[in-house]
Amino acid sequence: xxxxxxxxxxxxxxPARLGPxxxxxxxxxxxxxxxxxxxxxxxxxxxxxxxLENWEPTAPGSWEERNGVLAWPSQWSALRGLARRGQTxxxxxxxxxxxxxQVTVGNVLRGSLRSxxxxxxxDSEVNGGGVATAATAMVVDHCFRHAALHRIxxxxxxxxxxxxxxxxxxxxxxxxxxxxxxxxxxxxxDHICFALTAEEATEGLVDRLVQAGRARHA
Numbered sequence: 001x002x003x004x005x006x007x008x009x010x011x012x013x014x015p016a017r018l019g020p021x022x023x024x025x026x027x028x029x030x031x032x033x034x035x036x037x038x039x040x041x042x043x044x045x046x047x048x049x050x051x052l053e054n055w056e057p058t059a060p061g062s063w064e065e066r067n068g069v070l071a072w073p074s075q076w077s078a079l080r081g082l083a084r085r086g087q088t089x090x091x092x093x094x095x096x097x098x099x100x101x102q103v104t105v106g107n108v109l110r111g112s113l114r115s116x117x118x119x120x121x122x123d124s125e126v127n128g129g130g131v132a133t134a135a136t137a138m139v140v141d142h143c144f145r146h147a148a149l150h151r152i153x154x155x156x157x158x159x160x161x162x163x164x165x166x167x168x169x170x171x172x173x174x175x176x177x178x179x180x181x182x183x184x185x186x187x188x189x190d191h192i193c194f195a196l197t198a199e200e201a202t203e204g205l206v207d208r209l210v211q212a213g214r215a216r217h218a
Contacts, residue, residue, distance in 0.1 A: 011086030013147025018091065018138040020218035021206060025129025027218050030091040030103065030138055033079050037092060038072035040099040044123050051124045055160050058183040079104075086110070089147060093122060093135045100126050103135045105143055105152070115151040116143065120166075133166045134215055137205035140170070144198040151198075155181060155191040167194045169214075170205050 019029035045052070045067035059066055082088040087108050093101040101122035108116040118139060122132045143149040154172060156163045168174075172194035180188035209215040 011083075011147075013142055013149075014083055014086070014089050016089075016142060016146070018142055019134075021134045021138060021209075021215050022218045023130030023134045023215045025126040025131050026096040028131055028134045028138075029094045029097075030135060031094060032083070033076050033090055033092050033102075035073060035076050037076070037099060038069045041072055041092075042067055042069045044099065044101075048121075048124055052121055054185050055157060055163070056121070056184065058186055082106075089116075089139070089143070091135070091139060093120075093131060095126055095129075095131055100131060101135070103132075103139050105139060105147075105149075108147075108149070110148075113151070114149050115153065116149055117153045117155070118143075119154065120163075127162065130209075130214055132163070133169055134206075134209065136166060137170055137209055137215075140196065140201065141204050141206055144201055145204075149198070152196050154194045156194065157184065157189055158192055164192065170196070171200060171208065172196045173200075 015032050017029065017031045020027045022028070046064065049063050053063060065071065079088065079090040083090060087106070089105040089108070091103050092099055093103055101120065103118065103120040105116045105118050118136060120132050120136055122135070140152050143152055154167055155178060156167065158164070158177075173196065175193045175195050178191045178193055181191040182189055206215070210217065
């Protein structure tokens with residue numbers, strides 16, 4: 001558990017460190033964002049523009065401005081504030097101790113709904129190595145077991161076949177197509193909605209991966 005960085009009030013399942021889990025790309029662990037992640041985060045994001053820009057919501061400013069070193073402190077501060085209020089669970093993905101992406105649980109709603117969405121991106125250098133699948137599995141298990149959530153959703157462009165594959169491997173159900181759902185890469189894009197509830201993952205998504213031979217406990 002990491003408390004010092006985010007301080008303030010605590011919420012179910014936060015702060016936390018998850019893993020390790022070994023996949024073909026290496027040992028995957030998840031930890032809260034840190035202010036000094038700026039350099040590594042920016043280097044990956046700038047280098048991976050062609051890999052990421054087609055899947056992420058359109059935002060003001062150039063890619064370089066939004067993902068430069070100076071952009072990270074405000075993003076880190078925003079994530080810290082949302083985490084303190086129990087509205088998000090943000091994690092950095094580490095592979096063999098090196099930053100390789102992010103996985104975020106956002107729009108956390110409590111009460112009778114207890115739902116959230118999950119989103120992720122990974123460095124293309126570890127694509128196909130099971131990193132996104134492992135990170136998502138660990139986060140979803142954590143949400144159901146420790147963050148008191150009941151339903152997790154994910155929306156993905158139909159063209160994003162690697163991301164669709166991550167979700168279907170983990171047992172997410174396709175619930176429908178959201179027409180012109182998000183402004184991505186300068187246009188309103190259709191997205192497929194996937195979802196999973198706690199009852200559908202009682203044995204744990206990580207255990208599913210281990211039993212299928214796609215991962216092993218480190």
